[in-house]
Amino acid sequence: MAILAVATVVFVLAGLVKGVIGLGLPTIAVGLLSLFVTPAQAASWMLVPSLLTNVWQVAAGPNLWPLTRRLATLLAGIAAGTWLGSGVISGASAGHASVALGLVLILYAGLGLSPLRPRVPAGAEPFLSPLVGLMTGVVSAGTGIFVMPSVPYLQALGLEKDDLVQALGITFLVATVALGVGLFSEGVLAGGTALTSLWMLAPALLGMALGQAIRSRISPAAFRTWFMIGLMLLGAHLAVKPLL
Template sequence: MDLSLNGILPPLLLVAAFAITLVAAFVKGATGFAMPMIMISGLASFLSPELALAGLILPTLVTNGMQALRDGPAAAWDAVRRYRLFFLIGGVFLVLSGQLVTAVNPRIIYALIGVPIMLFGVAQLSGWKPAITSEHRRRAEIGLGAVAGGIGGISGVWGPPLVMYLTALDTPKTEQVRVQGVGFGMASILLLGTHLQTGVLNAQTVPFSVILLAPALAGMWLGQRVHDRLDQAMFRRMTLAVLVVAGLNLIRRAVF
């Protein structure tokens, strides 16, 4: 589909794209994640996968920056320092697994990660509450960092393992959202560079991604207002509910 500043999409489809982006950004503002999952699932239902992917790149990059820097650069840098092992291991495995993207069926990856994520969310919502103790934290950080990077390089989905890790640590909600913003922000920069190179993001598709910034910023602002009013217990339940939806969506992608 050709895009231009004068006629990016038919009005009805443009309204639908705005609505999907607004909802996705609202969920991200409230829980700190799931924006790309919601956008790609919604936009790809009536746009080509390439155009849907191009559309989410700039909104996710900007909102991740907002999320990571909401409490200032010093707090964001502290998150990088404290979780540097997870980010380092995840980055290495993302680069390595990316070389296998043509050799591994992504549907297998979606199933392998979607089922555990969904079960983890359902079990915790049902009352099971595992905890990562201080003596096991390093091993958990390495293991889940490797899983996040490994599936991210092949499937483009790297967020849920980080959310699982932070949830199991019972991370305070403000810190959890900040760490997720930092981690997802790093991945967004990588995604931007990758698709400038592949041509998915180009002179014809950039305008679409740019205009989706407006609903993304509005949804993010609204979601953050809700986030500020949530107590820790409600934030945890909302996060787990979104994790269950994320897992089910991955299973859907594996099956269909």
């Protein structure tokens, strides 16, 4: 019960972050929960909140089908990469999952805090998209986090703000489904775990509502900076924890 209470608070916080900046729910949820449970269990609890909040994010945008067609090879790569890496987070290498998760969070936060804003060269998207998708799927299968390298890549495509938000939602939705299928095939996503994930939807939605309510009262840029700093510290802790 104590772990479930902690998880409830974590999902309120994760939803709040998503409500303010439009992403971060799986990253915060899996990152913080991995302090108390295994990354595989944290990832399985994240599935339903991530799935349904991303359905909302996908449906809210104006260009669903054009973006889906444009991202088709990226999405296929994510599915293939997740299948190739299936079992890593819960198998014999599961002990390294916390370290890998920490390193991914550090890398993601470091890129977010850096002044670098790369752009995908014209003509490079057709061969970069499946490669980035494959890498994202493998990272997702091993850590439960699917922001790397998909988020920096999508940001580098130069999409308009609304299209970027919807593209992130489409990508996260496919990555969540692929990860869920992988966890189910490994026996991690059992009945009790699925019910817990469903329960976590309520605090996640509450957090999102709070985040949307305070979005206009704070600077999203400043909030995002502190969010990235917090992620970097969390990643450092997860990376060194098994060595202590």
